[in-house]
Amino acid sequence: MNLLINGSNREKNCFNILKAIQKKDDEFVSLARQNINFCLGCNACVRRLDNLCVLSDYITTNVYEKILVSEKIVLASPLYMSQISGLLKNLIDRLNPFYNHQLLKDKTIYLILVGQGSYEDNEEEINCIIKWLSGVSEWFSFSFEFLEYFCSGDINNNNDVIKNDVSYSNKIEKIKEKLT
Ligand SMILES: Cc1cc2nc3c(=O)[nH]c(=O)nc-3n(C[C@H](O)[C@H](O)[C@H](O)COP(=O)(O)O)c2cc1C
Known part of the structure; x- marks a missing residue:
C-alpha cells in the first residue's frame, strides 16, 4: 500500500x-481545505519522547497513522x-x-512537482527543493526520491497539466512502474 498526498490548496x-x-x-489524502494547524514549535513532541503532537487536527487524526503504516509515500506539490x-x-x-524514534526509517518519500513554467524555467528551483528534502531525509533516515x-x-x-504537458501519459506510466 502506498500513501498519496495532495499538497496543493486545491x-x-x-x-x-x-x-x-x-x-x-x-491510500489517498488531500490536504486541501482541511483543518490543519501550523507546528507550534513547542517541542513537546521532542521533550516527551512519546511521538505525540499537542495539536488536534486533520494531521493528527487522519494523516499520522497513514504515514506510519505506509512504506512508500508520494507527495505532490505545486x-x-x-x-x-x-x-x-x-x-x-x-x-x-x-524524529525521536526515527519512525520514518525504512520508508521512501517521493516527490512530484507541478508548476506553470517549463522544466527548464524551473530547473534551478526544482534542484533546490531536491537538495533541501534530501537533507531532511538524512536527519530522519528515510529514503527520498524525486519522481517528476x-x-x-x-x-x-x-x-491543465493533461493539456499542457506533452509527456503527461509517459510520465504517469513511468511513475506507476516505479511504485509497483
Ligand atoms: C501563489 C502561487 C505561486 C506560484 N508560483 C509559481 C512558481 O514559482 N513557478 C511556477 O512554475 N508556477 C507557480 N505557480 C503556478 C502553480 O504551480 C500551478 O498553477 C500549479 O498547477 C498549481 O498546482 P495545482 O493545480 O495542483 O493546484 C504559482 C501559483 C500560485 C497560486
Whole structure:
C-alpha cells in the first residue's frame, strides 16, 4: 500500500496526477481545505519522547497513522514562489514527532512537482527543493526520491497539466512502474 498526498490548496493538477497513479489499495489524502494547524514549535513532541503532537487536527487524526503504516509515500506539490506549497511544508514540519524514534526509517518519500513554467524555467528551483528534502531525509533516515516535474501551463491557458504537458501519459506510466 502506498500513501498519496495532495499538497496543493486545491484539488486540480497535483490531485489529478495522484489520482492517475493511484492503485486500488493505495491510500489517498488531500490536504486541501482541511483543518490543519501550523507546528507550534513547542517541542513537546521532542521533550516527551512519546511521538505525540499537542495539536488536534486533520494531521493528527487522519494523516499520522497513514504515514506510519505506509512504506512508500508520494507527495505532490505545486511550485509556489519557487518552493513547495506552504501547506505541504507545514506537513513536513509536522513530521517532527517522528524524529525521536526515527519512525520514518525504512520508508521512501517521493516527490512530484507541478508548476506553470517549463522544466527548464524551473530547473534551478526544482534542484533546490531536491537538495533541501534530501537533507531532511538524512536527519530522519528515510529514503527520498524525486519522481517528476509536470508543467501545468499558464492560468490563462486553463492551467491543465493533461493539456499542457506533452509527456503527461509517459510520465504517469513511468511513475506507476516505479511504485509497483
Ligand atoms: C501563489 C502561487 C505561486 C506560484 N508560483 C509559481 C512558481 O514559482 N513557478 C511556477 O512554475 N508556477 C507557480 N505557480 C503556478 C502553480 O504551480 C500551478 O498553477 C500549479 O498547477 C498549481 O498546482 P495545482 O493545480 O495542483 O493546484 C504559482 C501559483 C500560485 C497560486
